[in-house]
Amino acid sequence: xxxxxxxxxxxxxxxxxxxxxxxxxxxxxxxxxxxxxxxxxxxxxxxxxxxxxxxxxxxxxxxxxxxxxxxxxxxxxxxxxxxxxxxxxxxxxxxxxxxxxxxxxxxxxxxxxxxxxxxxxxxxxxxxxxxxxxxxxxxxxxxxxxxxxxxxxxxxxxxxxxxxxx
Numbered sequence: 001x002x003x004x005x006x007x008x009x010x011x012x013x014x015x016x017x018x019x020x021x022x023x024x025x026x027x028x029x030x031x032x033x034x035x036x037x038x039x040x041x042x043x044x045x046x047x048x049x050x051x052x053x054x055x056x057x058x059x060x061x062x063x064x065x066x067x068x069x070x071x072x073x074x075x076x077x078x079x080x081x082x083x084x085x086x087x088x089x090x091x092x093x094x095x096x097x098x099x100x101x102x103x104x105x106x107x108x109x110x111x112x113x114x115x116x117x118x119x120x121x122x123x124x125x126x127x128x129x130x131x132x133x134x135x136x137x138x139x140x141x142x143x144x145x146x147x148x149x150x151x152x153x154x155x156x157x158x159x160x161x162x163x164x165x166x
């Protein structure tokens with residue numbers, strides 16, 4: 001049991017946008033990496049074979065096959081280095097840890113799909129995409145309505161201004 005002070009500090013650092021994924025799901029982890037002076041996002045797609053810990057110390061083990069060799073990575077779910085986690089496919093398993101997959105090869109590695117959760121995921125993704133499109137359209141409409149001119153006229157005006165500066 002944690003003290004309420006420790007709990008309050010951890011709650012500040014927890015991410016709110018962590019999806020509800022389970023062991024057996026196929027996820028895409030967007031990880032921020034420093035590449036020289038630039039920061040870029042690298043994707044790691046694989047099956048979640050374990051989930052450990054609680055609170056801010058919660059982590060997951062993601063496994064994928066690269067050139068016939070199994071690669072596992074452990075990610076802290078609430079780490080600032082994790083940009084986001086996407087659920088690609090919902091899987092249905094009857095174990096909390098899928099370490100037995102390490103010994104399997106080929107078709108034996110497959111995880112049974114969970115059709116009900118997959119439909120719910122697709123519906124949620126479609127809803128989120130529709131909301132994002134609506135926000136984007138509203139922003140575009142607001143931009144054109146504030147200036148009172150069409151996009152084509154704005155482009156022409158920008159082009160003319162650029163030519164005049166030369």
